[in-house]
Every structure is written in structure tokens, then in C-alpha cells.
Amino acid sequence: MEISNLQKKLKEGKFVITSEIGPPKGTNIQPHIKEAQHIKEKVDAYNVTDLQSSVMRLGSLATCFLLIQNGLEPVFQITCRDRNRLALQSDLLSAYVLGIRNVLVLTGDHTILGDHPSAKPVFDLDSVSLLKAASDLMNGKDMMGNQLDGKVEFFLGAVVSPCYEPIELQLIKMEKKISAGAKFFQTQAVYDLKAFENFMKKVEQYKVPILGGIVLLKTAGMAKYMNENVAGVNVPEKYIKMMADAKKEDRVKVSLKIASELINGMKDMCQGIHIMPLGWDKYVGELLDMVKI
Amino acid sequence: MIYSELKNIDEILKILKENEISLIICNGCAEACKVSDEKSIKEIELKLKENGKNIIGKLKIDFLCSKNLIVRKVSRNIEILNNSSALLVFSCGIGVQCVSDIIDKPSYPATNTIYLGGFQGLWLGKERCAECGTCYLGITGGICPITFCTKELVNGPCGGAKNGKCEIDKEKDCGWVLIYEKLKKIGKLEILKEYQNPRNYKLLEPSSQLRKKVYYDIDKNEEL
Numbered sequence: 001m002e003i004s005n006l007q008k009k010l011k012e013g014k015f016v017i018t019s020e021i022g023p024p025k026g027t028n029i030q031p032h033i034k035e036a037q038h039i040k041e042k043v044d045a046y047n048v049t050d051l052q053s054s055v056m057r058l059g060s061l062a063t064c065f066l067l068i069q070n071g072l073e074p075v076f077q078i079t080c081r082d083r084n085r086l087a088l089q090s091d092l093l094s095a096y097v098l099g100i101r102n103v104l105v106l107t108g109d110h111t112i113l114g115d116h117p118s119a120k121p122v123f124d125l126d127s128v129s130l131l132k133a134a135s136d137l138m139n140g141k142d143m144m145g146n147q148l149d150g151k152v153e154f155f156l157g158a159v160v161s162p163c164y165e166p167i168e169l170q171l172i173k174m175e176k177k178i179s180a181g182a183k184f185f186q187t188q189a190v191y192d193l194k195a196f197e198n199f200m201k202k203v204e205q206y207k208v209p210i211l212g213g214i215v216l217l218k219t220a221g222m223a224k225y226m227n228e229n230v231a232g233v234n235v236p237e238k239y240i241k242m243m244a245d246a247k248k249e250d251r252v253k254v255s256l257k258i259a260s261e262l263i264n265g266m267k268d269m270c271q272g273i274h275i276m277p278l279g280w281d282k283y284v285g286e287l288l289d290m291v292k293i
Numbered sequence: 294m295i296y297s298e299l300k301n302i303d304e305i306l307k308i309l310k311e312n313e314i315s316l317i318i319c320n321g322c323a324e325a326c327k328v329s330d331e332k333s334i335k336e337i338e339l340k341l342k343e344n345g346k347n348i349i350g351k352l353k354i355d356f357l358c359s360k361n362l363i364v365r366k367v368s369r370n371i372e373i374l375n376n377s378s379a380l381l382v383f384s385c386g387i388g389v390q391c392v393s394d395i396i397d398k399p400s401y402p403a404t405n406t407i408y409l410g411g412f413q414g415l416w417l418g419k420e421r422c423a424e425c426g427t428c429y430l431g432i433t434g435g436i437c438p439i440t441f442c443t444k445e446l447v448n449g450p451c452g453g454a455k456n457g458k459c460e461i462d463k464e465k466d467c468g469w470v471l472i473y474e475k476l477k478k479i480g481k482l483e484i485l486k487e488y489q490n491p492r493n494y495k496l497l498e499p500s501s502q503l504r505k506k507v508y509y510d511i512d513k514n515e516e517l
Contacts, residue, residue: 080444085491107451110443112461121444128448129491143491161452169473172485173449179488188452231455 004101005073006045007155010184010209015293016272018075018186018211019284020047021067023058032063033070035281040072042288045102047075047186047274051082054114061091065098075157076100079108084124085133089142092134096152104157104186105130105177128176131156135181158182160210161232162199163192171202178206186274188232189215191239193265200269209271214262216280216287217255220244252283260290267293295322295385295422296503297404299333302340308401308431308484311379314341315350317392317400319357319384328404329353329383337403341381349377357388360418363395374398386422386430386437393435394420399479401431408497426496432484434475439492441468447489 002008009016019039021032036046046067050060064074076095083091095103107127111119125133133143140151158177164170174185190196190212203210215233217223220243223235239258246254263273277284316334323329338348350373354366367374374380379399382389386406393400408424421440429438429447439445443459450469453460457470476482 107444107446107453109453110461112443123444123446124494125491126444126446126448127451128488132488159452164452164454165456166470166473168482169450169469169485170452172482175486176448176488229455231453231460 002155003153004045004155006075006102007183009044010271013271015267016044016209016211017042017288017293018045018047018272018274019043019281020049020274020276021063021281022049022052022278023060023063025055025057027058029058029063029066032281033066033072035284036067036072037070038282039285039288042285044272045073045075047077047104050077050079050106050108051114052109054081054109054111054116056114056116061095061098061100064095064100068099073102074100075102075104077104077106078130079106080123080125080127080130081108081111082122084122085143088125088130089133089137092137092152092154093148096137096154101153101155102157103134103154104159105134105182106159127158128173128180131158131177131180131182138181155183156181157184157186159187160185160203161188162190162212163188163195163234164232167199167202174203174206178208182208184209184211184271186211187213189213189226189230189276190262190266191233191235193262193269195234196266197269211272211274212263212266212270213274213276214259215276215278216259216283217243218278218280219251252280255280256283256287256290259287263287263291263293267291294325295387295406295424296326296409297323297328297385297406298326299328299337299404300402300428302337302344305337305381305401305403306344309346309379309381311399312346313349313376313378314346315352315373315377315380316348316403317357317380317382317384317388318351318353319355319382319388320353321356321358321384323357323384323388323404334383337381349373357382357384357391358418358420360391360395363391367396386424386428387418387420389428389430390420390422390435390437391418393430393475397479399431399481400435402428404428407503408499409503410499425492427493429489432487432489433472434479434481436468436472436475438468438472441466441471443468445492447492449485 048060048063064076067074111121137152140148160174220240223240226233318329383403389402405428406424423439454467459465
């Protein structure tokens with residue numbers, strides 16, 4: 001029995017599209033919900049990030065619940081950065097009773113990178129042991145083996161970085177995540193289709209659905225910054241040039257052209273795509289109109 | 294002083310798959326806390342032999358935290374080391390890391406280094422021991438994931454390293470990339486696939502027994 005639309009579509013072999021909501025720094029969430037509603041015919045589920053970039057914000061759990069109330073399907077992102085094993089397990093129980101079924105488990109960025117750099121980095125569990133804890137909860141037990149009064153049901157996912165070096169290290173961890181209960185993967189942003197194709201060949205054996213990651217380029221500077229600083233991201237020179245050559249008023253058009261080219265290029269290699277608009281939520285609909293799926 | 298305790302023999306045998314073994318024994322703190330005194334070594338030797346292990350050699354070094362002393366001893370005993378397929382190290386976590394850094398053989402800790410509440414002596418080399426009480430060095434190629442990984446991860450890296458450097462500092466090596474390279478070099482990469490349980494933070498509260506046994510020894514001696 002499939003417990004979410006996302007799981008059902010993947011099981012039926014249909015191509016899946018997920019997008020992402022980054023909750024605001026504050027309580028002004030309504031514009032984000034509205035943007036999500038605009039594209040609901042085209043998007044299967046919305047990831048809600050968990051204090052992305054280690055910046056203190058509105059939480060993922062509450063935002064996921066608001067999406068459900070508005071008839072939209074969330075993917076609850078949960079990281080190991082801010083909570084110990086008691087709080088993580090408790091939040092998974094909370095997520096379940098609030099109707100959340102898709103959960104994406106991540107390690108999380110280090111606290112030093114965010115807006116509270118002096119905070120204590122927790123990392124009590126890691127992405128593998130948190131997946132395992134979630135699997136335990138699905139079996140009616142906590143991670144110490146204590147019986148639960150009412151268990152959870154989740155469609156568990158994890159992340160992988162296809163262009164990370166050394167890739168073997170990612171693959172070993174991916175295998176561990178699968179053993180710990182991950183049933184689908186969303187990837188880091190992909191800009192190099194050849195590298196993505198090589199990666200897909202390597203992971204074919206695992207038989208888990210992969211949703212290729214798409215990040216909309218906003219400027220040439222952003223591309224260069226990511227190449228220097230973001231792990232597993234390599235924006236090719238031709239895309240940087242396209243963004244640099246575009247007039248300011250044409251940047252969105254060029255950015256969407258690049259993204260649609262990438263989606264069209266990867267759609268036959270993987271089981272879906274995951275769009276990370278990073279604030280450009282309002283262009284996701286237009287992008288999806290441009291691609292042939 | 295850095296305080297360590299012997300792992301039990303089952304724990305040692307779980308990581309020590311090789312049969313041709315040399316023992317590398319620290320004659321410093323480890324000797325003082327009786328994990329590397331003659332009696333302990335004899336007992337472990339016996340148990341290793343019972344389990345089909347061949348002890349090729351025993352190298353006793355005054356302080357394993359001194360790489361100079363290790364190099365000197367190693368250069369005089371190259372043959373013994375060449376004939377060994379793995380090393381079992383009786384020292385704190387720093388000694389194991391130093392041995393592993395100098396000798397390209399799988400080096401396994403025979404001990405767990407125990408938390409004493411903070412002070413662990415002076416150490417100015419790159420190796421660090423967090424005294425976590427669950428020595429991981431045997432499964433990580435002798436490089437400590439607790440002190441070398443900024444997030445203290447035990448099941449492999451996060452996705453944050455770029456060009457082998459940590460996401461928080463471009464000049465800081467990613468501990469897990471170092472571990473990967475070392476395990477690959479010594480042909481032990483498959484160890485990385487094993488699931489590691491979450492850490493036991495209970496071990497970061499020294500027991501009252503330990504407080505009595507270790508903390509106050511010095512005070513008492515001074516009084517005498």
C-alpha cells in the first residue's frame with residue numbers, strides 16, 4: 001500500500017516532479033503557500049527545507065502541516081544539525097500525527113555557516129542512523145527498542161551528490177542509506193549531464209528512484225560562487241557565459257532556458273526531477289511549461 | 294596523563310581479521326594505566342594465539358605520541374613489520390594515529406581512550422584524541438572521525454566537502470576523505486560499508502570510580 005502520492009507515482013513508474021519551499025525568516029509564510037498552489041497541477045510534492053543554510057527560520061514541520069491544510073503534499077526535510085536523538089524521534093512522531101508521510105533525511109550544513117555561528121552543532125545522529133531510527137519507528141519501536149503506543153508510516157528519502165569527488169565515498173554512503181531504509185533519493189544540483197549519466201549507470205544496481213536536482217542560476221556570479229564553494233556543483237563555462245552575456249531583463253529567460261535544457265537532457269536517465277528555486281518560486285511554473293515531460 | 298582501558302578480546306577480534314600480527318606497545322601513559330604492562334600484554338597474547346593469531350613481533354616504544362621514537366624503532370625493525378599483515382597498538386588514540394601515519398599497515402587500537410573530564414595532557418602534533426571511550430581508529434584507517442570530522446560523523450562524510458576540504462574551512466582537510474584515501478591505500482575500503490551505531494555520550498561522564506582511581510592519584514601523592 002502506498003502512503004503518499006509521491007510514493008504511488010514512483011511505484012507506477014511515472015516521472016515525478018518535486019519543488020521546494022524554503023520557509024521565511026519570520027512568519028510570513030502565506031506568499032510561499034500561494035506560489036506553491038499556483039503550480040500544484042505540475043508538481044507532485046514540495047520539499048520543505050529544515051533551516052536551510054543553518055539560518056534560523058520558520059520550521060519545516062509547521063510549514064509541511066500548512067501545505068497539507070492547503071491540499072498540497074509535503075516532503076518533510078529533517079537534518080541532524082539541531083536536535084539530539086530524543087527530539088528527532090519525537091519530531092518524526094509529531095510529523096506522522098500531522099499527516100506528513102514523505103520524509104527526507106539529511107546531515108545538515110554546519111552551524112558555523114549560518115546566522116548563528118556560535119550555536120552548538122548537535123549531529124548526535126547522522127543521516128544513516130536517523131534513517132535507521134525512522135525505520136525503527138515504522139516498526140513500532142524507538143531506537144532503543146522500546147515499544148511505541150502507535151507507530152508511524154513514512155516514505156523515507158535521502159540525498160546523494162552525483163558530481164562529488166571521490167564519488168566512491170558517496171556511493172558507499174548511499175548503500176548504507178538504502179540499508180537503513182531510504183526508498184528514494186533527491187540529488188545535489190546537476191549541471192553536467194555526462195557526469196550525471198555516469199552516476200546513474202553506477203547506481204542503477206540499487207534499484208531506487210532518483211530525482212535529479214535542478215537549481216535555477218540567477219547570475220553568472222552565483223554560478224562562479226557555487227563552483228568555488230558548493231560541494232559537488234560544477235557549472236560548465238558555457239552556462240556561466242550565457243548568464244554573463246544576458247541583459248539584466250533577460251536573465252530569468254536565460255536561466256529557465258538552461259534549466260529546461262538540463263531537465264530535457266536528464267529526464268530519460270532518472271525517475272524524476274527535484275527543483276530548488278532558491279527564492280525564484282514564481283518561475284517554477286514557467287519552467288515546467290518549457291519542458292517536455 | 295591520558296587514560297585508556299583494554300577493549301575486550303571479542304571487540305578486538307571483530308576488527309582484527311589478519312593473522313600475522315605485530316604488537317606495538319606504548320611505554321608511557323598506557324603502561325601507567327596497566328593496558329600495556331607485561332601482565333596485560335601476556336594475557337592478550339595468549340587470547341590472540343588461542344584465536345589463531347601469529348605474533349610476529351613486539352615493539353615497545355617509550356612514547357607512541359613521539360613520531361621520532363616510532364621512526365627510530367621502525368627503522369631497526371623493518372623486517373618484522375614487513376612480515377606483519379596488521380598491527381595491534383596498545384596506547385591512547387593519539388599513539389594509534391601516529392603509528393598509522395608512519396606505517397602503512399592496518400593499525401588497530403587494542404584500547405578505548407577514556408574521558409577524564411577534559412584535560413588530556415599537552416599534545417602539539419596534528420593528531421587529536423577526544424577520549425570518546427569507543428575507539429573508532431580500527432575501522433577508519435587510524436584517522437579519528439571524531440576529531441577530524443567537524444560534524445563528528447561515524448558513518449561516512451556529509452556532502453559538504455569540496456576538493457577534499459571541509460565545508461567550514463577551505464584549508465581544513467575533510468576527515469572522511471583522508472579516511473577514504475588511507476583505507477584505499479591499505480586495501481580496507483570495505484570496512485566503510487559497515488553500519489556504525491550512534492555514539493554513546495554516556496561515556497563522556499567519568500564514573501565516580503574513575504574519578505577516585507585516576508583524578509585524585511596525583512593529589513594524594515602530593516600530600517604524601
